[in-house]
Amino acid sequence: MLLLIPGPVQTRPEVRAAMAVDIAPWDRDFAPEYIAIREKLRDLAGGVAGRHVCLPLQGAGHFITEAALRTFVPAGTAPAPGRLLIPMNGAYADRMARLAREAGREVVLLPAPDTRGVAPEAVAAALAADPAITHVGVVYSETGSGIVNDVPAIGAVVRAAGRRMIVDAVSAFGALPFDLSAQPEVDAVVFTSNKCIEGLPGLGFAICPVERVAASRGNAQSWSFDLADVYDTAQRAGWGSFRFTPPVQALHAFGVALDIFLAEGGQPARLARYRENCRILYEGARALGLEPYLAWEHQGPIIALFHQPRVPGFELQRFVEALKRRGVLISNFHNTEAPTMRIGCIGHVGPDEMRFALNALRGALEEMGVRRRDAA
Template sequence: MLLLIPGPVQTRPEVRAAMAVDIAPWDRGFMPEYAGIREKVRDLAGGIAGQHACLPLQGAGHFITEAAIRTFVPAGAKLLLVMNGTYADRMARLAREAGRVVVPLAVPDHRSVTPAEVAEVLAADPAIGHVGIVYSETGSGIVNDVPGVGAAVRTAGRRMIVDAVSAFGALPFDLKAQPEVDAVVFTSNKCIEGLPGIGFAVCPIDRVTACAGNAGSWSFDLADIYATALRAGWGSFRFTPPVQALHAFGKALEFFQAEGGQPARHARYRENARLLHEGVRALGLKPYLDWDHQGPIIVTVHQPADPRFTLMEFVEALKTRGVLISNFYNTPVPTMRIGCIGDIHAEDIRFALRAIAETLDGMGIRQRDAA
């Protein structure tokens, strides 16, 4: 089955095979491996040894995002959130339920926020201490201008949390160039092409220590994860981890680096997105985004206007032809979400386009413009 979703992604067989081992997470034989993964992740984020730390947490992307919000934004404090997609909506809910005050900045879901829009809100409300932004919104497929927004946040003397869950490893990011960032967060099962189970935050150490006591949660406290590393070593855990997923992630990191790292992975995904964007148009379908705003992670496509089309029927029929896409959408109008990331290459996208064409024909879908 060809898995074309924005995560969990299609993985290499060697990565999946790495899961098929029994490991004790506190075993002295595994601790150096885990410590080495943390160092590699820190370096990939542009972190510096002794100045930045990789702080992993078991669970989904929502878990590591909530932990970053709880750790760095004090209870009752204001957090400006760029709202141009479903995952920003989820970030807002995490913040509100943690007792933080969300200041929403509404932006259309078909473009990035501009630095000027963020700067204007910060200038109008000096009580806002942090800005939260989703780097790659997989609801629509846009990429927000994180470096540009970061410069505006830095100029205003505020701090920033970057949800890079579906961006890290494909889109460029450098903590050295963005000292205003308290945390960049991502997960194991997206652009590094590992398996689900663990999230990562890379943070400035001085900010982590300064914010100890903010979280109001033991499980979701990045400062406590850092304190545990200092006390018990960088190969240590607080609670039982998804250790097989970590082992597989280490294997995925090896392939990531062998491919050429972030620039090479971005280039492959970008070509996948181009082929998919052009290919669905050739089939009479309409992409949700213009190419100028299209990111490399996922191509969202309007559902056909033909009354015979239903998303669930299409997804199930497409699956019989060896391609699996998301069976839900996150946009205000009906769309289809087709991922470009994972161990996916140009020939896979061409295969998927043929399967999509056959499925539409098999369903009798003739009117393919937007509903």
């Protein structure tokens, strides 16, 4: 089965095989492997040894995002309460806002369409209008629609305004460029094991400046979601130590995926492959009569959305099942107000797999009686 969703992604056989081992996470023989993963990820994020740290956490992307919000944005009861501005141009911005609110953080929404990246000028204006805003939370790659927000440009206006930033790079890290050393306004860039590094689910990571972590002790109001506590544990027990039992097999497999990622050429090579995947899909789906949700100039390389065919009787779940019978699995839901279909471009896939998917799309559309002129 060809898996074309924005995560978990299609993985290599070597990565899946790495799960088939029994490991004691506290074993001293495993500690060097864990330390090496943390250091490689710090370096990939543009971090510097001694100045930046990799802080892992068990769970999904929502877990590591909530941990960053809790750790770095002080609650309203703090001596200096935080206030978080979130550009609202996608489903995962909505989720960040909910995570922050339910953690008791004050949220300011910056409305924006989900068909293009938010304008840095709009962020700058919002910061100028509200001096109480301490942080900006931004989703780098919005898989709800496929757009990419310009994190370096947004970071520049945040830095100029003397504020801080948290970057949800869950579906961006490893493909889209990021340099923490060039963005000192960032408190945390967060991501997971099962997206562009092409590992398996189970782990989130935050790369953070040491001084910001140390200054954030006591903010989290949660033991499980306290990144400062993750840091303190590493300081006390060593960088190969865990606070709680981790998904250690997934971590071991992630190390294999990370080494493959580096051997393939790292972020530039992965971005080039994903961009080509997306181009083939975008152009091929248009040739089948499907209407893209985004204009090409706003289309990110991670996932492409297409409007569902406007014909009587078309049902997304039936379409998904028709594709599955042809060996391709896509998402059976959408996050946009308009009915769309979501097709991922990431994972251990290339041009041949994308062309195979297009043939499956053609067959599924024909099975459902959707003619080319009906699709758009």
